[in-house]
Amino acid sequence: MVFSSLLFVFAFFTPHLVVYFFAPKEKKNLVLLVSSLIFYAWGGPKYLLLLMLETFISWYFALKMKDSKKSKLYMIVACICLLGLLAIFKYTGFFLNNLKFFIHWPSKVPTIILPIGISFYTFQLLSYVVDVYRKEVTPQEDYWKLLLYSSLFHQCIAGPIVRYETVQNEIDNRKVSFNDVAYGFRRFSIGLAKKAILANSCASITDTLLPGGIEGIHGQSALGIWLAMICYMLQIYLDFSAYSDMAIGMGRMIGFHYLENFNYPYIAKSVKDFWRRWHISLSSFFRDYVYIPLGGNRVSQKKWIRNMFVVWFLTGMWHGASWNYILWGLYYLCFLLLEKFYIKDRIPDKWKHVYTLIVIFFGWIIFKYSDLSQLGAVLLGMFGIGSAGFYSMDVKTVFLSNIFFLVFSMLACTTLGRSLHKYLLKTSNKNDVVMVLYSIFDAILPFVLMLISVLALLGNSYNPFLYFQF
Structure with missing residues (x-):
């Protein structure tokens, strides 16, 4: 069940909210x-x-750490257990397939189904265990409350990675105002529209132009491949940010204040700036639990490069058990090193945004294709090598048929909507007519977005989990 489905919105989330709000205060956590x-x-x-087991391991060892001289040992054991379970379910097939390729052993690789959301809730529990060890949070005495934290349906499958310190007080003491509910509903409706209307449309264009397989790539023109990859670039941001929007909105409706996870990354003017804006909860996790413990930037240059290599190798691995994800992480490492040691201020300000978008664009091509032969075919095909020419009428037809969605999707990646909202709010404070019109618009917008999203979902069954492995 995913957020962007009619089943979730009407058969799960709506009844859940009704039961939750009518439940006595002391029973609300149980309902949740x-x-x-x-x-x-x-x-x-x-x-x-598996989720309950990982939560129990974290709960048990966190309690054992309290006022214990063996707290470091307990923390290490808990982390080994959590990372071990993650490795078994997510990376066993990857490692065995590579062994089979190089040494022809084992003869048969077992198929292990990847549990949905395991990377998210494992990282959340890791942060909890480490923070207890650091005495930054107090251990949760009740197992079921820690299970509530790790299993919160708002974010346990698609993020953001919520740290225990963010919600520790709100688990037991949270208040909900009308403004919270209104903001939450608005944020959820924006996320749902972003996913159901824009992201799904972009995905449909990509799938139409590149239906899959090496034959589909060779059968497409160079311009068609470029258009498909631009749509994929738009889709992946709209998808990721939409789920974060919906998670933040659902949390706010019941009093949880999750931190922002995306800050318009496509307006970045450097790769470093991009990663300050993209998947902020993941970047901050690796910074606080890997990069800084390794010494951060307060070490020699060689050790700093080593620290960066470890972080970006793990960043790639986290996204999926495939070489293309590792290459994707190391690809960004290369540009971060180039920016620090060579590029610096050599790029004129007016070209910095263009440079960053080009780097991001080619990065998403690496991210998309786990089959390296298809990856190579796409990269060559974009420059007319191995493709069906440079242009075709089919591409023109697809482009003209979807130009509205493309333009709107591009605008949705910018701060235009936020800036317009601020401008109207500021203007409404000075003009009574504008205030009335703005208030009406602001009140009906979430309902309009919900209606359009529902209509879009009725005609779209695209699966958002086909292209990444969490």
């Missing part, structure tokens, strides 16, 4: 826990046991 467990079990009931 039951709903979260049902939500997670929907994708595979047996993997609910």
Whole structure:
């Protein structure tokens, strides 16, 4: 069950909210826990046991750390258990397939189904265990409350990675105002529209132009490949940010204040700036739990490069058990090193944004193709090598048929909407007519977005989890 489905919106989330708001205050967490467990079990009931096991390991060893001289040992054991389970389910097939390729062993690689969201909730529990060890948070005495934290359906599958310190007080003491509910509903509706209307349309264009397989790539023109990859670039941001928007909105409706996860990354003027804006919760996790413990930038230049290599290798690995994800992480490492040691201020200000978008664009091509032969075919095909010419009428037809969605999707990646909202709000404070019109517009916008999103979902069954492995 995903957020951008009619099943979730009307058969799960709406009834959940009704039960939650009518439940007594002391029962609200119980309602939220039951709903979260049902939500997670929907994708595979047996993997609910894995989530509960990881939570129990974190809860048990965190309590053992309290006032113990062996707290470091307990923290290490807990981290090994959590990372070990993640490795077994996510990376066993990857490592065995590589062994089979190089040494022809084993003869048969077992198929292990990847539990949905395992990377997200494992990293959340890792941060909890480490923060308890650092005495930055107090250990949770009640197992079921820690399970509530790890299984919160708002974010346990698609993020953001929520740290325990962010919600520690709100688990037991949270208040909800009308403004919170209104903001949450607005944020959820924006995220749903971003996903159902824009991201799905971009995905459809990509799939139309490149239906899959090496034959589909060779059968497309160079211009068609460029258009497909531009749509994929738009789709992947709109997808990721949409789920964060919906998670933040759902959390706010019941009093949880999740931190922002995306800050318009496509307006960045450097690769470093891009990663300050893209998937902020993941970047901050690797910064605080890998980069800084390794010494950060307070070490020699060689060790700093080593630290950066470790972080970006792990960043690639986190996204999926495939070489293209590792290459994607190291690709960004190369540009970060170039920016620090060579590029610096050599690029004129007016070209910095263009340079950054080009780097991001080619990075997403690496990210998309786990089959390296297809990756090579796309990169060559973009320059007319191995493609069906440079131009075709089919590409023109697809472009003209979807130009509205493309323009609107591009605008959705900028701060235009936020700037317009601020301008109207500022103007409404000075003009009573504008205030009335703005108030009406602001009130009906979420409902309009919900209606359009529902209509879009009725005609679209695109699966958002086909292109990344969490």
